[in-house]
Amino acid sequence: MKMTCVEFKSGRRFVGRLPHGKDLITSIETFCKDSSIHMASFSLIGAVSSATFGSYDQKQQVYVTTTEKAHLEIVTCTGNVSLLDGNPVVNAHIVLGDKQGKITGGHLFSETVIFAGEIDLQELTGKPLERTYDDTTGLMLWRK
Amino acid sequence: MKMTCVEFKSGRRFVGRLPHGKDLITSIETFCKDSSIHMASFSLIGAVSSATFGSYDQKQQVYVTTTEKAHLEIVTCTGNVSLLDGNPVVNAHIVLGDKQGKITGGHLFSETVIFAGEIDLQELTGKPLERTYDDTTGLMLWRK
């Protein structure tokens, strides 16, 4: 089995601020819906006042999640936007750091509350990828 | 409140080496000044011979910084360039790893001394974003 990719064109490129006090995933998905973005790649940095993230249990096929009710830096967060049931959905992973430089993170979940953040989002045009259930992994992956 | 973005066009794309023994932020800012870059997004990997990074104390509104005088991998470093008082300034976050695979990091500060590094910097053209004091967070954020 090989890497299976689809070629896209670069659409609009958006750079801006994430809203203080709001949920990270919801903010990005709302922006995409409002801007008719169906497919995108993004990267962001900033800080949160609380965060939820997880790691996938590959045997049990469930995410084990952690909520940190703490002020943390978003040391990095990269992800993509594609379609699930016709709606733009975010798949992103996040690395968080505390005041001692201790690092944690994983798959990004709601609720993760933004303190401040700066996003660079590249719209990708062409036929958007769609998520569907994948038997091998139990994850919602892009339809082949 | 919502995510507030500005649309940019992709300008020049630069890929290359970071200078051995020099400060990371200063190197990028000097390159941008020399190349008349006012707005950009970048990503880099490499190694440092010492690093300074911090985490923002959201209550006290000050950065708590740490200096590691150690040889560390730059496991990831993403950030942007925009204008402060008319000059290109870097805002970047860094993840660092040691020989035991132990990870640390946060908001990137000077002085962080490059051992080796490879950068991919995308110039963004359009009206560059400008940083100004933000009352809510105490940070220098992009003017709305």
Next chain:
Amino acid sequence: MKMTCVEFKSGRRFVGRLPHGKDLITSIETFCKDSSIHMASFSLIGAVSSATFGSYDQKQQVYVTTTEKAHLEIVTCTGNVSLLDGNPVVNAHIVLGDKQGKITGGHLFSETVIFAGEIDLQELTGKPLERTYDDTTGLMLWRK
């Protein structure tokens, strides 16, 4: 000494799935060879069923590597493709997270076995950068 960059044009942009059960670096290099990609930047997220990563000993000029035979999230992985002896080679760094949110990582090596993953790869066109031995660091860096 300054940051030394080469300007590239954006070529094709590929987004897609990484193959379950295969080696990460080999998968990307094979894709590049099959698609005649000589220079690229990429970012990916996902999960692995085992991973090998390292940190460079700047004095001894050797990589110290670690293999984790564990199911881990790829919290972030960024890198580039350029030429070594005429073939596309990957240089990438990886951040991994476990079910307790404990983070590890460093310079990516084979063998790192993909469980699932999503890659965004931007081809860069122009004269591709070539790797050659660098006396100062002992690393295979881009020829100046």
